Amino acid sequence: MSHPTRRALLAAPALLPGLAAAQGYPSRSITWIVPFAAGGITDTSARTLAQRMGQSLGQSVVVENRPGAGGTIGAEAVARAAPDGYTLLYGSQGPMASAPAMFPNLRYHPQRDLAPVHGLGASPHLIICAPQRPWRSLADLVAAARERPEGLTYASVGVGTSPHLAAETLLQATGTRMVHAPYANGTQGLNDVIGGRLDVMWDYPLTSLPHVREGRLRALGITDRQRVRLAPEVPTVAEAGFPGAELVPWAGLFVPARTPGGVVARLSAAMREAMGDPKVQEFFDGTATVLWPEMGPEQLRAFLAEEMPRIAGLIARAGAKPG
Incomplete structure (x- = not known):
């Protein structure tokens, strides 16, 4: 009998409880x-x-x-x-x-x-701003952040959440800063960006794309390595000139x-x-x-x-x- 076979036989009893539990699962x-x-x-x-x-x-x-x-x-x-x-x-x-x-x-x-x-x-985030803002691209936004350190504001749904970390990923990759405005829920932050009270937001396409389609928001980039089928016209952060700023x-x-x-x-x-x-x-x-x-x-x-x-x-x- 080969050593691998002996090892398999010795290990078999340890597998029995898991197999027995699975046989009647779920009841x-x-x-x-x-x-x-x-x-x-x-x-x-x-x-x-x-x-x-x-x-x-x-x-x-x-x-x-x-x-x-x-x-x-x-x-x-x-x-x-x-x-x-x-x-x-x-x-x-x-x-x-x-x-x-x-x-x-x-x-x-x-x-x-x-x-x-x-x-x-x-599911990646869209980087969005109001159409009244002067930025036509993500590069425009980054340039504005460099010109006004701590001057621009961005919304998220709380410290440590994925929108917050997606924003920080871009800011750290570009050596820029913005003022973080955490909200209790995404709808409030989205409304304040649409209303011009905040500059920018990282948000899920599911909730922000309808506003982009209706002209209430402008999409500057997507935080993935590939474009999304729902918005194929929106460039990735790498395509916008900032590789390494992805967070999904x-x-x-x-x-x-x-x-x-x-x-x-x-x-x-x-x-x-x-x-x-x-x-x-x-x-x-x-x-x-x-x-x-x-x-x-x-x-x-x-x-x-x-x-x-x-x-x-x-x-x-x-x-x-x-x-």
């Missing part, structure tokens, strides 16, 4: 916690996937919103849940990468307390640590199947989200291991502190 409905308020892009994305995943799993996947503290309340709830595959987390850049860098006393750690299941995808918010599916591997594999397969559904793809195309159908558990684990220190460095250089 009841599954709760998918979205750590943000109902009605936003995260909520509608989760509900679209949950419905299709339920078909694959043979049990309903019920979305439950637990907003608060930048997504950390919901993330902590999943981290503390039973590791049985019946409590899932919509994990995004904020609670999974930004929060650990900003809150030293955070009561969970993404890599210790949560297990990756499958990547969801990424992302999301993935997570479960409590120590969830059996067989259960994780079952959930990952259901997620992948959902992404292959043409109706699901149509929905995400309409939000300018690029899906990650091939990002299984190990790929998502590796991605998070790279993303956390990158975001931590960005936050440290920005001097970002919780409000």
Whole structure:
């Protein structure tokens, strides 16, 4: 008998609990916690996937919103849940990468307390201003920021959020500064940019593109490495002359640590199947989200291991502190 065969036989008993748990899974409905308020892009994305995943799993996947503290309340709830595959987390850049860098006393750690299941995808930000502003391009905006250090203002939905970090990515890449105006929600910031009370904003295409189409906003750039199909006329930050200024918010599916591997594999397969559904793809195309159908558990684990220190460095250089 070869050594590899002996090792496989010795390892087999360790796999049995996970396989046994997966054989009867799922036997009841599954709760998918979205750590943000109902009605936003995260909520509608989760509900679209949950419905299709339920078909694959043979049990309903019920979305439950637990907003608060930048997504950390919901993330902590999943981290503390039973590791049985019946409590899932919509994990995004904020609670999974930004929060650990900003809150030293955070009561969970993404890599210790949560297990990756499958990547969801990424949706870039549009860089927008009112059409009354003189800037016709991103280069114009950067030149204005250099001429007026600390003179221009930009809105976000809070310190450490992806719009804030996307703005900081460009500012750090160009050696410029602007005054940050965090808002409680994106609608308020968007209205103040449209009304001319603030200069610029980084926002999701889903909410800002309708205003661009109607002439109430001007799109200066997109924070991805490629243009988006919803707005193919808008250049990327690299095309605008600022390579390295990309930042694309992302999301993935997570479960409590120590969830059996067989259960994780079952959930990952259901997620992948959902992404292959043409109706699901149509929905995400309409939000300018690029899906990650091939990002299984190990790929998502590796991605998070790279993303956390990158975001931590960005936050440290920005001097970002919780409000």
